[in-house]
Amino acid sequence: MRNRAKGKLPNVPIVDGDFLAFPMPEKNPDTIASTYAFHHLTDEEKRKAVALYSDILNESGKIVFADTVFINDAAKQAIIEEALRNNHHRLAVDLQTEYYTTIPVLRKIFEENGFRITFKQMNAFVWLIDAEKRRGNQ
Numbered sequence: 001m002r003n004r005a006k007g008k009l010p011n012v013p014i015v016d017g018d019f020l021a022f023p024m025p026e027k028n029p030d031t032i033a034s035t036y037a038f039h040h041l042t043d044e045e046k047r048k049a050v051a052l053y054s055d056i057l058n059e060s061g062k063i064v065f066a067d068t069v070f071i072n073d074a075a076k077q078a079i080i081e082e083a084l085r086n087n088h089h090r091l092a093v094d095l096q097t098e099y100y101t102t103i104p105v106l107r108k109i110f111e112e113n114g115f116r117i118t119f120k121q122m123n124a125f126v127w128l129i130d131a132e133k134r135r136g137n138q
Helices: 002-008 043-056 073-085 089-097 103-112
Strands: 031-035 062-070 115-121 126-133
Touching: 043 103, 062 073, 062 103, 073 089, 103 115, 103 126
Parallel strands: 031 062
Antiparallel strands: 062 126, 115 126
8 A cells, every 4th residue: 555655645654564563653643644544443442543643733634534434333333233133244254343433422532532523424434524722721
């Protein structure tokens, strides 16, 4: 993926790393973006990552993620049961074994770290997560 990104975005620095371990930028970034990967972290790892991003983003920085998230645990369970009823066993296993979280959990993580967050549902699985750092005591 890094090689593809370098080919498509030759003027953008691409570095090795993951959500928790990466070379610190020389200046505070404006935005951190990710698609379809944040669910690989446990909720505790998500908490650590968001705290790190809060520290390194500039004062009006934002995080924009798109990933699988559920309104609540009951909604997640309903999707798993539907997948099983429809013989989508690989999907059901994925939903049961990855670290897909819920909006209330993410809301708490982001708000505890000084972000104002909104969620926009894109389809049955994917939500657009837009978190903007609050300035001062707003």
